[in-house]
Amino acid sequence: MGPGPINADPRVLRAMSAQLVGQYDPSMTAYMTETQELYRGVFRTANEATLLVDGTSRAGIEAALVSLLSPGDRVLVPVFGRFGHLLVEIAERCGAEVHTIETEWGTVFTPEQIEAAILEVRPTLLAVVHGDTSTTVAQPLDELGAICRAHDVLFYTDVTASIGGNRFETDAWGLDAVTGGLQKCLGGPSGSAPITLSPRAVAVIESRKSIEAGLRSLDPGDADSEVRAERIRSNYFDLAMILDYWGPKRLNHHTEATTMLYGARECARIILEEGxxxxxxxxxxxxxxxxxxxxxxxxxxxxxxxxxxxxxxxxxxxxxxxxxxxxxxxxxxxxxxxxxxxxxxxxxxxxxxxxxxxxxxxxxxxxxxxxxxxxxxxxxxxxxxxxxxxxxxxxxxxx
Amino acid sequence: MGPGPINADPRVLRAMSAQLVGQYDPSMTAYMTETQELYRGVFRTANEATLLVDGTSRAGIEAALVSLLSPGDRVLVPVFGRFGHLLVEIAERCGAEVHTIETEWGTVFTPEQIEAAILEVRPTLLAVVHGDTSTTVAQPLDELGAICRAHDVLFYTDVTASIGGNRFETDAWGLDAVTGGLQKCLGGPSGSAPITLSPRAVAVIESRKSIEAGLRSLDPGDADSEVRAERIRSNYFDLAMILDYWGPKRLNHHTEATTMLYGARECARIILEEGxxxxxxxxxxxxxxxxxxxxxxxxxxxxxxxxxxxxxxxxxxxxxxxxxxxxxxxxxxxxxxxxxxxxxxxxxxxxxxxxxxxxxxxxxxxxxxxxxxxxxxxxxxxxxxxxxxxxxxxxxxxx
Known part of the structure; x- marks a missing residue:
């Protein structure tokens, strides 16, 4: 009965005891596609780019930030608890110029406070935690999407602590990137980070795309995909590559963590069955x-x-x-x-x-x-x- | 019967269906400690710094490289297959100055070839894959540790494809950093990366240590740990932080992927029981x-x-x-x-x-x-x- 990780649903644990199949077995790729659709339901989005990052929730956060932020980009982080500090810390390591506003732990910001800070900082990205378990409160996000759009700012949030237990709307609230984790209201174990990206976010990420040398050699067309903008600073968290792995190209990247995928899939199935x-x-x-x-x-x-x-x-x-x-x-x-x-x-x-x-x-x-x-x-x-x-x-x- | 991931041992799958316990439950921290000792046996090492990175094998590779390499550091990568290219790719993204030698796929290097390249490049790190599944061959490593020591070079290898199925000796061969994965000879699913670090590697990593702001506020002594050398470019893969999480401090970092830990632990137990x-x-x-x-x-x-x-x-x-x-x-x-x-x-x-x-x-x-x-x-x-x-x-x- 702590703030997470919590007891997993026994159905999730049973799903995770299923035997593995090969990485490109048609049943495996079908599970991947099905899991994408399930998380569109959980995140309330039509985003094609909805998938899993193989790691704990902070892996999802780092994947989003390192893929969206080029070194020197300005980012605004409203901090109202521990996980706001985490966003700052990760964005700093991405080489971003990080600006913060802070409020006392246990309180949240008004949309006006956030808009004023956007006007002052002129960031390329607003990064804010939705629910921060360290303080138990959730920042209202429903008015922030329109503010971000008006000022041409990408809007990112982490919903690890809130998703499945609190209302959250990716598309209706105008989010460009959302990351989560299984170990809170989704009723699964830590180790898989569902993520969804708007077409606007995907365009930013695709502009920074490169293809691994070990895979590139036989397809001359791949040369077109060589580094154009500042290359993403991580291979593991390079969402452009991860999108090619989950997308129709199925271009090899990491070896998908099959058992965690089974778990993430079952978490979403349980929630969507209950509603x-x-x-x-x-x-x-x-x-x-x-x-x-x-x-x-x-x-x-x-x-x-x-x-x-x-x-x-x-x-x-x-x-x-x-x-x-x-x-x-x-x-x-x-x-x-x-x-x-x-x-x-x-x-x-x-x-x-x-x-x-x-x-x-x-x-x-x-x-x-x-x-x-x-x-x-x-x-x-x-x-x-x-x-x-x-x-x-x-x-x-x-x- | 592919080159991995393969069918997991049913014992591993059963272990992974066990219910979760809290992140700091004494039985959980005991499992973590036990898992460290088990992987000392698998890696053939006395390294205290033996633990799991929460992600697939390439997460372990990136954790090792981003934690050991500061931007501008020279690294030598002998490339004899796809995964050599992957080491190059990841080291480049860490900002390192990457030098390679290449040999035809299906062949390996002599120690003399590698020593000659070390003398020419004068790297801080030699990074070489042990067994490369893309070509099926394994680079002999037993003479390279002494060469690295003689020239004051850190020695890193990835053993994902080889460990448990081919002789490998971390300490006797003079390795400073070794990363692996469960999905080959260890008989588990992808998603957890066992890693071991020599005291020499730990000293390099500790010199780059920082502590998260959200955790720092109440312990004034933590101020001593502020950034000294170039800060590690990733939070998720910051092995200094991960060592504090697995070590006696148990300082919170990510939420350990409990189910993957159960799996990794069982993989090692099965191997050490068989011998x-x-x-x-x-x-x-x-x-x-x-x-x-x-x-x-x-x-x-x-x-x-x-x-x-x-x-x-x-x-x-x-x-x-x-x-x-x-x-x-x-x-x-x-x-x-x-x-x-x-x-x-x-x-x-x-x-x-x-x-x-x-x-x-x-x-x-x-x-x-x-x-x-x-x-x-x-x-x-x-x-x-x-x-x-x-x-x-x-x-x-x-x-």
Whole structure:
């Protein structure tokens, strides 16, 4: 019940135990094509360029940034938590000129603040995290696409923490690049990063395309594809090459991580079978029950609740309580993991997730019951049954 | 029965269906520590810095090169196949000054040729593929460590294609950095890259260390770790950070790909239970049987047999035969995949693997029987039973 990775859906684990097939076996390439279509559904996009990057979510982030940003390009990163800092860090390593605006952890920016910064910085790319698990809040993105378009700025976001549990619309919100991961609301393991790119983003990436020497030798036409703009600084994360591998050319790049592909495919199948909006509503229900339960125990919630993600909550550690000792007792005696926190919140809040396969009534109620018992042993005065009672009220009201 | 990825060992697939645990759950960190020790056994090293990079084998290559090479560093790459070109390509993108020597596909270099090039180029790093599946041969490395040490050159190799099926000794051969992958002789899926680094390589990497801003804020001591040398150009592949994540600090970096870790761990457990040298001997036996069988069918083998890897063989497509049609018939009618080839060998040879879980008598014999049947239908004149008969002779001699 931490902020991710969480228990994977058993269906995903079963899918990942399927035997491998060859990299160009027709059934394998059919799985790749099917997975692209499934993630168009999850991302809410018609983008042809929708695929998986073989690595954890930060691999997807780096692939997007290193492919979109040439050294010296200006990028604007609004930072409202740890993962904003990560975007800054990765963009800097891409050689970009990085500009930031910052807001207190637990709050978000207004569209006006972001537009003002765009006018000042004149970036080629706006890079902003959607939901930042470090603070539990999500930056509203729905008005930013139009602002970016008006000022000719590419618009990129990472939705690892939010996708599947919170409303997100790639096309309707005007996103040019979106990256995610399986280990939160998608209910899978870390290790595959779904990504989608608008035609505008693809055009930027294609302009930086090159083809590996070991593959180039027999097709003279490939000479046309030699380096034109500044070459992408990474081979592994070169989305132009990865697009040729996933596209009709099927030009060899890495050896696709077959088992992770099976997992990513099953994550999307589960969500689209339940219905994307139904999955989001399930996260909203169980997240509300957890929030009500923690409040019902007399604990104080961190952050701007108006922008809180459905799938994670940060709660202040009561005065005089050793946060790590409580976490250890929950894990060792109850088999329940809750999360610590980073940076300015370290030692101040716990983070509790209700996401993916763990967004269920039984997990919410057992976590609240266990937390009550552990906190009472730690000397905290609590309303007996206040947590589970308040959560049950949420479920009754929803029924 | 292609050159990889191959069928995974069912034990690996079962291990990968285990439920996830939290990133800092004591059982997870124990698995990480255990996996490091297992790969010390596979790599034949005492290197403390032995761990997994979360991505396919080329992710491991890029992590090694981008972490070891600063822009402008000179690197020497002896190229004897497609994957030599890949090392060149990745090193160029790291901003290194890349020098190559080349030899015809199917042959290898003498130590004298490599030493002469080192003396001419004076590189900081020698980067050479061990076994190159594109040509089926392995470059002898056992004399190169001493040469590198004598000239103060770091020595890096990629063993994705060879490890577990061919003798390889990290420490005895004087390697400073070694990268691999699971999808060949280790019998697992692509998606995790085991890597080992000598103390000398770690010192170079540590000199380029930085710590993420989102993690840095609360520990004033971290300021000491600010950028000293040229910062590593990638966050995801920053081995200094990845070492802090796998080391006693457990400093958060990416979210470890738990399921891939389970798989990588099981691959190593299987090999070390069988015995590393016994596993190599098994590959040698079945590789010899396949080679004898193909010869017994009257086909011609490609490449320098003195340096051929045990686990893959390239065989000329007979004149007048459509290589892709034969591969399609083998796959569609017999369920057996064999490989095509790249670059100068494209359309000229098939590549057939006997590796990992597929290095077995039954797979060798059924492949030879099926190939005979398909080639006869394609109009090739063959000795009836010549393939399976020759393979059986190898097995009888070995018994």
């Amino acid at each position: 994307l909006y139904e999955t989001i509503a399930r996260h909203a229900l169980h997240g509300s029950a957890m929030l009500a339960g923690l409040t019902g125990l007399g604990l104080t919630i961190f952050g701007d609740l108006a922008h809180k993600m459905t799938n994670v909550v940060a709660v202040y550690i009561p005065d005089g309580v050793n946060g790590d000792a409580v976490r250890a007792e929950l894990l060792n005696d109850y088999g329940i993991e809750i999360g610590t926190s980073f940076g300015p919140l370290h030692g101040k809040v716990w983070r509790i997730g209700t996401m993916g396969y763990n967004a269920r009534k039984d997990t919410v109620l057992t976590t609240l019951a266990a937390l009550e018992a552990v906190l009472r042993r730690a000397g905290v005065t609590l309303t007996a049954g206040g947590g589970t009672g308040a959560a049950q009220d949420v479920y009754s009201d929803a029924a | 590393l040298y016994e596993t190599i001997a098994r590959h040698a036996l079945h590789g010899s049987a396949m080679l004898a069988g193909l010869t017994g069918l009257g086909l011609t083998i490609f490449g320098d047999l003195a340096h051929k890897m045990t686990n893959v063989v390239a065989v000329y497509i007979p004149d007048g035969v459509n290589g892709d049609a034969v591969r399609a018939e083998l796959l569609n009618d017999y369920g057996i995949e064999i490989g095509t080839s790249f670059g100068p060998l494209h359309g000229k040879v098939w590549r057939i693997g006997t590796m990992g879980y597929n290095a077995r008598k039954d797979t060798v014999l059924t492949t030879l029987a099926a190939l005979e049947a398909v080639l006869r239908r394609a109009g090739v004149t063959l000795t009836a039973g010549g393939g399976t008969g020759a393979a059986q002779d190898v097995y009888s001699d070995a018994a």
